[in-house]
Amino acid sequence: MSAITAARAYANNQVAFVAWHVDQPVPGCLGFELTRIYSDGTERILAAWAPFKEQSNPDFNAQDTSVWPVQKFCWRDLTVRQSRDGTTVRDGEVELRYRIRPVVKQTAGLKPVPVVLNKNYEGDPLPLSYFDEGFTTDPVKVTKHFGEFESTFTNGILSNQGLSKRLDEMAGKKLKPNEQSALLTQHMAEPGDALRERLAGDVLPVLQGLFAKAKEIGGTLRFALYELKDKELVSLLTAHSARVEVILCTAGSNADDTVWDTTNKDSRKALIDTGVPVHHRLFNTSARIGHNKFAVLRDAHAKPIGVLTGSTNWTSTGMCGQSNNASVITQAKLAAQFQQEWDALLADTNQLAVQGDPATFSAPNNNVQGQVLRKANGTALPAIKLGKGKAALWFSPNTKGTSKGTATPPDLEVLYSLMRKAQNAILFACFQPSGQGKTSIIAEAIEIGTKDRSLLVFGSVSDPSAMPVSPDTKDRNADGKISQDEQANTFRDKNVQVVLATALGVKDLIEAFARRTEVLTTGKAIIHDKIVVIDPLSETDCVVAFGSHNLGYKASYCNDENMVIVKGHRNLAVAYAVHVIDLWEHYRFRAIQVEMREQGKKPWDGLLKRDDSWEGPSLKSDRAMLANYFAGVLPAHPHHL
Secondary structure, eight states: OOSEEEEEEEEOSSOEEEEEEESSOOTTOOEEEEEEEETTSOEEEOEEOOOBTTOBOTTOOOEETTTSOBOSSEEEETTTTBOTTSSOBOOSOEEEEEEEEEEEEOOTTSOBOOOOSOOOSBSOOOOEEESSOOEEOOOEEEOSEETTEEEEEOOOOOOSHHHHHHHHHHHTSOOOHHHHHHHHHHHHTSTTOHHHHHHHTTHHHHHHHHHHHHHHTTOEEEEEESOBOOHHHHHHHHHTTTTEEEEEEOOOBOTTSSSBOTTTHHHHHHHHHTTOOEEEEOOOSTTOOBOOEEEEEEOTTSOEEEEEEESOOBSHHHHHSSBOEEEEEOOHHHHHHHHHHHHHHHHHHHTSSSOSOGGGSSSOOOOOOOHHHHHHHTSOOOOEEOSSSEEEEEEEOOSSSSSOOSSOOHHHHHHHHHHHTOSSEEEEEESOSSGGGTTBHHHHHHHHHHHOTTSEEEEEESSGGGOOOOTTTTTSOTTOOOOTTTSOSEEEETTEEEEEOOOOOGGGOBTTTBOSOOOOOSSSOSBOOOEEEEOTTOTTTOEEEEESOOSBHHHHHHSBEEEEEEESOHHHHHHHHHHHHHHHHHHHHHHHHHHHHHTTOOOOOOOBOSSGGGHHHHHTSHHHHHHHHHHTOOOOOGGGO
């Protein structure tokens, strides 16, 4: 019998997440060894990078968790498809189980832990023994296929020591931060580049596959795009000019907003020059954007049969330099609703005051979406039954008012209603829905979580201006203004945990662990996802919302957007939840480190403890709440009683 009483594993197409539970601290526990077990019986011990105290890992080399065990109760398997060396990615689907074994200092009578990797760190090894035989999870499949959904996530978390190390190796020297960013930008933009393809993950093949499918069936594609500046994706559009039609919106401007469409200028011209039918949807104003990134796949008879949607802009940064998602949904009724919106966008484009004259592409204008489009978008579309659960689709703008108002928009009212019914968890990842998270899902999630302390409310935010104000500062200023030091990198209030995406810099170096300043972004966004997941482990009540919608009022009032809300599709909800947890776990550590430094406090040293003193605090931490829920031992919610 193991000290571990419960453990479960979950996965999407890129990352696996394992959580386990112990009823009481394990005497002398120095952590846990994690082993990946393939369906053919092959075993691979997972990688770790943090050494014990009195050891050092200045070159950020990997060891197995049999050498540097995991001192917490959940773990992300980041190398389930990506190799440890940072150069290759394994293809295909795979079914796995995970074995979690507690380890202690080497003790007579206990089985010693064998050392698998060569010693490539500083300091003496710490011999270990297995406390018991451990606990093995049920099988989990690493896949992008979830019924009607082919759902993929990028590997665009740039702020990590492995990527910084890889860039230095590629350059043959230690690069300065601006040099790393420049080199990374160069590789991300080059078709076929190994680093580009690793960062894009399965998103790039999915986009490529959409064109291949259209060609295979003699079909056509109808696009509504915001940013278009990736030469490989532009080439796909121009190479298939006879079967594509594009509504291309304005993207980018100069510093004083006197010249517009700077992002799409060259791509727009390339489409025109090669005969691609382009409809120029010109919102050359900061008041609104045509923010969609969807494509409708139609068969040889122009019947919609599938749709691509998600948060990924058609730029190299969107695919490689940000966290993003993209799903191809093979569902004819849902595709027909997207086609209906594409037609409505085209009709609205044709009535705009300024449209297709090349002389107007870059000039400022005051174009506003019309009331016909707004009224149609404000009416709920029929929900669509899926193989598992059902999907509801919302488009915006969907309000009568053309500027952000105080009334909750209809699409967010539906999403808020679902959030208020959460029984165990609300997870989210977003870019910049609003200032301080107000009038957005951030403020709504926090309010729900502070009223019901049994809920897990965990999220990550990309833009500092969107971070909510910490509970101990929100009442300080009578004028409502918050100073920069008060708008912190974390919002931590018991069960409510929101973190800002940030990176380690030279002032945040972690003794014997991190020695390289990290790249945070090659553009504006870091987390570009727009995801809300509710109760992902529930078979019937799980919800996942995704699409282009920025999850705040402004998106609903002012922007062209789409949001897909799927209820009762557990496998899909879990896949998105794993992605959101991946972001939260990664940026939580960095946000706290940076925040502690900014507050004049000593950050965590990054080293494993050589005794079991880590165990008690970890069993009471916010991570323990997360681990218990995903291990399947969260106490019953009051709604269940």
